[in-house]
Each structure stands twice: as structure tokens, then as C-alpha cells.
Amino acid sequence: MTEQHSETESVGKPKFTDEELREAQWLGVEGDTDGPQIAVLEGGFVVMRHGGDPDAPYLVYTPAEWDAFQRGAADGEFDNLPAPS
Structure with a gap:
């Protein structure tokens, strides 16, 4: 992790x-190459x-942050967000 890709750095999070x-190995919605993609590094x-x-x-998300995001999504935490305009 020496050559920097991102100009922003968060405390405790590496730059890859x-x-x-x-x-x-990037994962996303099958057939959607423009949508968000994730990889576990x-x-x-x-x-x-x-x-x-x-x-x-x-x-970049820590394992704990990603776990909290997934649990929140599964619990409906984001169900009431306004639709994009």
C-alpha cells in the first residue's frame, strides 16, 4: 500500500x-456496470x-462499519429515504 489512489485519508483506514x-474482485448487481461496486480487500x-x-x-469501510451498514439495511433503516429527483 505505497502508491496512493485517493487524495483523502481517514484515520485508521488504509489507502489502497x-x-x-x-x-x-469487484461485486455489483449482475448486468449493471454503472452502479456501485464493492470489493473486500x-x-x-x-x-x-x-x-x-x-x-x-x-x-473505504472498516469491517465494523460495513457490518453496521448491512444490519441497518436489513432492519429497514433506509426504507424511508426520499426518492432521488
């Missing part, structure tokens, strides 16, 4: 190299990117 991101960190622009900045 371009090579690490290229070699990651070293240390269990979950990286999320925009599939239509894989060179755009990405988000």
Missing part, C-alpha cells in the same frame, strides 16, 4: 494502491466505487 484496486476493509467511473474516488 492502484494495483490492489485493479486486482480486486486486505484486513477485511470493504471498498466501494462507482462502476461507471472506476478511477473516481472510492469509499
Whole structure:
């Protein structure tokens, strides 16, 4: 993790190299190459990117943050969000 890909750095979260991101196994909705994609990288960190622009900045979640997000989604925490306009 030496070559930096993202210009922002969060405390306790690694920056992954371009090579690490290229070699990651990206997962997304089948047939949707423009939607969000995630990959689980070293240390269990979950990286999320925009599939239509894989060179755009990405988000890094700790394993605990990703677990909390998944539990919240399963519990309906996001069901009442307004629809995009």
C-alpha cells in the first residue's frame, strides 16, 4: 500500500494502491456496470466505487462499519429515504 489512489485519508483506514484496486474482485448487481461496486480487500476493509467511473474516488469501510451498514439495511433503516429527483 505505497502508491496512493485517493487524495483523502481517514484515520485508521488504509489507502489502497492502484494495483490492489485493479486486482480486486469487484461485486455489483449482475448486468449493471454503472452502479456501485464493492470489493473486500486486505484486513477485511470493504471498498466501494462507482462502476461507471472506476478511477473516481472510492469509499473505504472498516469491517465494523460495513457490518453496521448491512444490519441497518436489513432492519429497514433506509426504507424511508426520499426518492432521488
